[in-house]
Amino acid sequence: MNSWRVTKYNPLHRNNEGSYLYDDWTSFHEVGKKVSLADYLKIEEAYIQAIVAFMNEMDISTVYIHALEFSSNEIQNQHASDFTSNLWIGKGISIEEVKELAKLTLREAVWCKLGIKNLFFAHFGYDYYMYIGAHSNCYGARESVESLGLYVEKFESPY
Template sequence: MYSCRISKYNPLNRDENGFYKDTNEWTSYSDFDAKIDKSEYFETEQKYIDSIFYFIEDLGLEAVYLSDFEGEMDDIEHILPIRSNQELSVQEIKEIAMLTLREVVWCKMTLQGKFFVHFGYDYYMYIGAYKDCPKARMKIEKSGLFVKNYTSPYLD
């Protein structure tokens, strides 16, 4: 399985051990107002969500499923009905990705043996696919995000 890490962090700002050196960089939704303004945050969030769909499109997937959901159902049930292992619509993928990036919930999205999306700390996202997806990678990099071959730390 091909696996990569998607982030907003420019690799030129990493030290020789791979640690990010820019301490002024925002790393989560909770940095709102302190380190980031709304328009920059929402623009970046949309790039991450778009990245998921670039892979789905490149792979020609018909379905993605919710798995390993963590969060208070009361926090989101007014937004959308949710249950683990459910097939997700395009709109549900967008909403769940948004809620995960905003640290309201945590989950994985998957299509067994073919595709996964994992969300990590510090605004990292991991995507895996059964084949290489150069078109998706190119679109993501063109958007200003960075793609690095990387094994997800959230694999089972």
Template sequence: MYSWRVTKYDPLNRDINGFYLDSNEWTCFSDVGKTVSLEKYLQVEQKYVNTIIAFMNEMDINKLYINDLEQYLEEIRAQNVTDFVSKLWIGKGITIGEIEELIKLILRNVIWCKLELKKQFFVHFGYDYYMYIGASENCYRTQEKVTSSGLYIEEFVSPYLK
């Protein structure tokens, strides 16, 4: 399986051990209004959503399944997403039409989950706006789209694989 780390972080700003060196970089939705504007945040968030959809489209996948799920009650209430979140459970299929809303909730720290389709495809999320994607195909076209969008894609094994 091919595996990548997709981030907004330029790999040139990493040290020899892979740690990101720019301490002024925003890393979370809670940074909106502090170190990043809402407009800039939403632009980057949409790039992450578009990346997942592009991979799914290239692989002709229309549904992913929730594998592992955590819900954060305070954020669910604060962002008024109780109805959507109440319909999520481990094993639930998420259609490509529902992916955008789900990914936004993950990136905004409302929920955390892993999305997978057997041994064909996965999307995992880490702290600080790190996203890990694995696919049974190399998805050259999508990798080019990700790079041209301004995100960075690096070969990397997800630390969330079981």
């Protein structure tokens, strides 16, 4: 299985230990403080489209929820109670549902791991890190993601 770290962070700005050297926003909660809403939404959409690009290249229309945690206050803030009430570990979800769940994860209302055993995964980490794995090399998806302004680095998911 191939595995990549997909982020907004330029790998040229990391030290030898891999730590990012610049003080950059790392959370939805920094909108209005360190990042404008418009800039945040642009990056958020790029992350969501990154998942879709990999799923499309692999001809995947459904993935499964392998891990799921809720932050009830944030779910209420995002007006997502109806959506999240229909989610559970093991449920298969469509690309449209993946988009919504990824958005809620990036906004810290939920945390999840998505995937299809031995074929594909999308994991979310702290500080706006995302990990994608695929059975194939997904050259087209990686190129597409980089054209969105994100960076795709070979990296094993810690999740």
